[in-house]
Amino acid sequence: MDYKRHLVTAALPYANGPVHIGHLAGCYLPADIYVRYQRAQKRDVKFICGSDEHGVPITIRAMREGVTPQDVVDKYNTIIKDSFAGMGISFDIYSRTSNKIHQETSQAFFKKLYDDGAFEERESEQYYDAEKDVFLADRYIIGTCPNCANPNAYGDQCEKCGSTLSPEQLIEPRSALSNSPLVKKATTHWYFPLNKYEDFLKEWIVEGKKDEWKSNVYGQCKSWLDSGLQPRAMTRDSSWGVPVPLPGAKGKVLYVWFDAPIGYISATKELTAQWSDYWCKEDTKLVHFIGKDNIVFHCIIFPAMLKAHGGFVLPENVPANEFLNIEGEKVSTSRNWAVWVDEYIKDFPDQQDALRYVLCANAPESKDNDFTWKDFQDRVNNELSAVLGNFENRAFVLMHKLCKGRVPALHADEINDMDKALMADIRDAKTKVENAIESYKFREGLAEVIDLARKGNKYLQDNAPWSLAKTPELQEANQKRIDICMHLCLQLTANLAILLNPFLPFTAGKMCKKMKVVERMLEWENAGRIDLLKVNYPLLPPELLFRKIEDEEVATQVQKLQDNLKKATQAIVENSTAAAVKAEQETPLAAPKATITFDDFAKIDLRVGTILKAEKVEKADKLLKLEVDMGTEVRTIVSGIAMHFSPEEIIGKQVSVVANLAPRKMRGIESNGMILMAQNADGKLIFVSPLATADNGSEVK
């Protein structure tokens, strides 16, 4: 299809923290390269982004810091925006979802779907804080983690052990707002029946995008579609977000994943009155750049929403990248294991392109990749500086020494095969880089540019103009050959600037200045030409494009990572103990569990038993099926300890058993009782067993 306009979006960063280099490598840098290339092609393109400013984590952070959610998003919106600007990410607009235009746009979107009967209304029981008179989202619910006993796990996740939770799993759930115990109460929400769009999505993605989308993206979509889609609530009970535009929906807001992608539309509206050309006309090419964590929202949910609404184009491609690890470990914001963009800009002033180079050359395009400072140094010093920077510098120095600082003539009648080969390489490079960028293979495209510089180095080496000018007489005799060589080297340098521009715009700009050409020269159609610099045109003196990264800088950055990690880990420990102490002080009676009478205790039939047999339960990672000798009988008990013990090592162990616990089926096996375990803070399990051997079946009291 011949597209008339391009609409490029980059995932809306969540405004509860700064951006790190993983974000950059994952979507903003590739998107920026793609857009800069399209602009150089003089195509009609709009590059859309903005802060995602709703959702529960922001309210949590606000609560912790004792400020309003608006304060939080204002702060991070500024930091994020500055980071992007500092790195040369060239959005046409960087908006934010707390803007009025976004509220109106997303409400209108919701209303349209509502009026068309696209939603299903459902009532469900949710945790409710009676003291504050609010329903609580999962994040607002705090309780003891069933896995690691962290007393401050959230209803969706435990930050200490990282396990995914649901509020029902928490022991002693309480409100993060008031610290009071919770009750369940009915609430109504609007569900979007994704299942109704399964056929449409299957046809569009599974059949339509098989060979177009990246395998990771396609595979994940297919996986979701094959396992069947479920209706999904598109509203939440919260005070922070876009209010649901219906009468009687007080205290309800749009689900952040409903309103966030609409943010692309509202930002476009804010940017241009012609916004609907970009969103509604079929000859627009819409491309979403995202990280792999966003695939399902951009490939399944948002397209289904757009389809339900009608009148919008669907993404032509969603080139999601994988994750970038740091020094061999996953990025973790809570552990502060990350390289923050705002700090990089401070630590390496005027070195944006060094980072852009490394993040592109090592982008996680097909699998998770690792960023190390040593690799950063190697790539900058041995590829960027040594090959590209050095070639450009050689060309300038030689031109000044051998050609009086002016672009020498080409002498077209005397060019040889070597010259012709170089000219062909210049032309080919254009096509190669072009094809790579158009198919989202940015690392390949960048490598092609470097490769062209490498060819320049070889050409210089083969011609060795310096040895043709060892003496004034010799130089005079060889001046024509020298001129041709330097002429081509300089034209090659101009070409490098054009090809490099999408990737390293700061460098391309510097090169233009040194060649004293206007930036219009960087237009893509000029690539491949060897008449970009006019003969006899004086150029500026040589000046290095890149500086080397020193060993000490690498050491400093690695140390900084370690220090950050140490500080953050300490803070987590202190916070959780401080919070636990505070919780006890504020609610002395709400200590772990309420007092029970002896009679209550006596209801529990605790007995000693010996494990006779143990085996893994099929299709379950955590379960062991145990046969326990209870003295009078042998019981089957299923226990979730397979991650901690192998079957062999626990056979023969004597254990304490809750003998009168109601039977429960797990993975199809009926469990009759429960093995008592102590659990350390680090999650380690220890059997609660008699110190000396007791008779099987004897009572524990």
Place this chain on the structure above:
RNA sequence: GGCGAGGUAGCUCAGUUGGUUAGAGCACAGGAUUCAUAACCCUGAGGUCGGGAGUUCAAAUCUCCUCCUCGCUACCA
């Protein structure tokens, strides 16, 4: 356990519809050179393509089984 994505030289990655001695960059070794940021250029060493079986005249590439890493998901009373 299910699903998805990966597993190719020390490191980072290419390998089109199965077809001659499996490629590139970096790192490493040797050489050449001095215009250049001890940079560049040349040469070399380095891989039973995670493992096993099969289909085929021919498999990194197709089929089946298996192991490892990452992600989603199930199981934890």
